[in-house]
Amino acid sequence: MQNNNRKMFETLVSRTKIYLAIILVLVIIVGIENSKLIIPAIVLFLIVMGYTYYANKKRKSEISETLQDLTLTVDTAAKTSLINSPFPLIILETDGNVIWRSTKFATEFVNVDINTYLTDFINGLKEKIENEKEIEKNKDIIQNLQIGNKNYQVIGRYVNFRNKQKDRKNKKEYMIILYFIDITEKIKLQKEYTDSKSCVGIIMIDNYEENIQRLESSEKPQVTADIDKEMYDWANKVNGVLIKSDRDRYVLLFEQRYLNDVKEDKFSILDKIKDINTKEKVQFTLSIALSNEGKTDKEKYKSAQAAMDVVLGRGGDQAAIRENEIYKFFGGRVEEVEKRTKVKARIVAHALEEL
Numbered sequence: 001m002q003n004n005n006r007k008m009f010e011t012l013v014s015r016t017k018i019y020l021a022i023i024l025v026l027v028i029i030v031g032i033e034n035s036k037l038i039i040p041a042i043v044l045f046l047i048v049m050g051y052t053y054y055a056n057k058k059r060k061s062e063i064s065e066t067l068q069d070l071t072l073t074v075d076t077a078a079k080t081s082l083i084n085s086p087f088p089l090i091i092l093e094t095d096g097n098v099i100w101r102s103t104k105f106a107t108e109f110v111n112v113d114i115n116t117y118l119t120d121f122i123n124g125l126k127e128k129i130e131n132e133k134e135i136e137k138n139k140d141i142i143q144n145l146q147i148g149n150k151n152y153q154v155i156g157r158y159v160n161f162r163n164k165q166k167d168r169k170n171k172k173e174y175m176i177i178l179y180f181i182d183i184t185e186k187i188k189l190q191k192e193y194t195d196s197k198s199c200v201g202i203i204m205i206d207n208y209e210e211n212i213q214r215l216e217s218s219e220k221p222q223v224t225a226d227i228d229k230e231m232y233d234w235a236n237k238v239n240g241v242l243i244k245s246d247r248d249r250y251v252l253l254f255e256q257r258y259l260n261d262v263k264e265d266k267f268s269i270l271d272k273i274k275d276i277n278t279k280e281k282v283q284f285t286l287s288i289a290l291s292n293e294g295k296t297d298k299e300k301y302k303s304a305q306a307a308m309d310v311v312l313g314r315g316g317d318q319a320a321i322r323e324n325e326i327y328k329f330f331g332g333r334v335e336e337v338e339k340r341t342k343v344k345a346r347i348v349a350h351a352l353e354e355l
Contacts, residue, residue: 019052023045088104093173096119099175111148140157141178144183195255200251202301203288204286205285211284231250235252237261238261259321270285291307291321292322293324307322308320310327311329
C-alpha cells in the first residue's frame with residue numbers, strides 16, 4: 001500500500017514540476033522584456049512555489065488517509081468473512097498444529113473426534129504432495145470426506161510454510177486452509193436418483209411347449225398357475241411389475257435400489273420353479289436376463305434381450321445380470337444335457353428365421 005501511495009504522489013509531483021518550470025520560463029521572459037517586473041515576478045514565483053509545496057503535502061496526506069481507510073475496510077471485511085463464514089473453516093499446518101478454526105467449525109464437530117479425521121486427511125495430503133513433482137503440483141484441494149454420519153466436500157489450498165526449526169531439519173511443512181461443505185443431502189439425492197432408475201428383466205420358461213405337452217390335461221392349468229404364482233411372488237419381493245407377454249415369457253420392471261437384493265437372493269426363483277411337483281416328474285427351468293444399461297426402458301430391454309441370448313447360448317436354467325457391459329451369471333445347475341441341446345437348437349432356429 002505504501003508503494004501505491006508513493007506512485008500516486010510521484011505522479012502528482014512530476015506534473016507540478018512541469019507547471020513550475022513553465023512558470024519559471026515565463027518569469028524569465030517577463031524579466032528580459034521589462035526589468036522593473038523582475039522582482040515582483042520572482043516574489044510571485046516564490047509564492048506559487050510555497051503554495052504548491054503546501055498543497056502537495058496536504059494532497060499527499062489526504063490520499064494516504066483515503067487509501068488507509070479503504071485498506072482497513074477491506075481487511076476488516078476479509079477478517080469478518082473468515083470469522084463469520086457459513087462453512088466450517090480451519091487453518092492448520094501439515095504437522096497437525098492448528099493455527100485457527102472458525103466458530104462454525106467448533107460447533108459443527110463438537111460431538112465428533114475431528115482430530116482423528118484431520119490426522120488421516122493430512123497424512124494422505126502429505127503423501128500426495130511428496131509423490132508429486134514440483135512442476136505438477138496442484139495446490140488446490142478438493143476431496144470428499146465422511147465425518148461421523150455426514151459427508152463433506154473439503155475445499156482448500158496449501159502453501160509453503162517456512163519454519164526455522166523445520167528448515168534446520170530440512171523438513172518441508174505446509175500451511176493449509178480448509179472449508180468443509182456439508183453435501184450429505186446432495187449425496188442422498190444422488191443416491192435416490194440412481195436407485196429410482198429402472199431395471200428391465202426378461203424371463204423365459206425353458207422348453208415350455210415340450211414340457212407342457214408331457215403333462216396330463218387336468219394338470220396343465222394347476223402347473224401353469226403354480227409357475228405364475230411363484231413368478232409374481234418373486235416380483236413382489238423387489239416391488240416390481242411383472243407382465244406375462246406370452247405363455248413362456250415374462251417382462252419384469254423394478255427399481256435399481258432392489259438390484260443388490262436380487263444378487264444376494266441369487267435368483268432363488270430358479271430353484272422354486274424346479275421344485276414345482278408334477279405327476280410326470282417334469283421339471284421346469286427358467287432363463288432370466290436383467291439389465292440396467294441404457295437411458296430409456298427401451299434401451300434397457302434391448303440390453304436385457306442381448307443378455308438373454310447369452311443365457312440361452314449357455315444352455316438356459318440360469319440368470320444373468322448385464323451391468324456396465326459386464327455379465328454376472330447365477331445358477332446354471334441343469335440336470336439334463338439334452339435340455340441344453342434343445343435350447344441351443346431353438347436359438348439356431350430363431351437365428352435362421354431372422355435370416
